[in-house]
Amino acid sequence: MANEQVLPDDLALAERLRQAIGDFVRVVRAQSDTPTTARLETLDLLDRAGALTTAELAQRRYVKHQSMRLVIEQLERDGLVEKTADPQDRRGQLIVLRLEGRAALAQDRQARALWIAAALHDHIGSEERRDLERAIGLLERLAEGAVCARPDRGAADRRTR
Template identity: 50%
Template sequence: MLNPRHEDSLPTEQLAEDLRRVIGNLVREVRSGAQTPSSAQSQTLGLLDRHGPSSISDMAAHRHVKHQSMRLVVAQLEQQGLVTRAADPGDARKQLIALSAAGRAALAQDRLQRSDWLALRLAHSSAAERQTLAGAVQILERLLTNAAPG
């Protein structure tokens, strides 16, 4: 329970909870509506797209999963031709996993489907609402930029 002497913190905490809930619901609804469900494979493709070639150990640590679980996901992605494996130039004993052209195309297609689904819903909002959302996107991007890595 909040200390009543810190009433000014309540709106920030409530806003944080509302944002967490609404953004989570929005992400789930967009993925469901666009028929691009999240999976360990799609999350791994996105991670490789954002961070570039990575070792299985680094990806497992970043996604907070066991090395063996990540190894299995990578093996599935490899079988589908969505990732490639190459020696790490800094340490030939290690291997780096990277997106293949097919993996990049699959990721781009999923993102396009989600953007299109959301754009259809945004078309029903007013110009003022879209302008408010554009401002909110800038604020959210700033929050992400100022966030500590991890």
């Protein structure tokens, strides 16, 4: 959809949604003591997308190749990822999440999920929970539409299928 087709009410709702999601994410990270880092974002991306090249990671995280290379080196030194040969490009290497990386990521995710579960228990009633479940479905649908509308996502997606 072109920007000129966006209605003012849609734009206002979009801005409220953007702010609410951003605030929620920041509060959860702060309260669960799981601040975002380039390292955790990279581990998360590898967990969701599978093995990727450094260039693919940089592109998907919207960072420069050099910055991504430094993050990968640190993750590799810490034993959280490893490099393997790319079967589709003999000169290339894929970055693969190791079990230790998955464990670190799982611990971070669990801390956030536990904080959210406690907040739901303390602040959200049963009718509001149903509303929240419907809202989650809408957000998932919006996210899926954005992913499907995106141009070619590269060889990495084809590798993980």
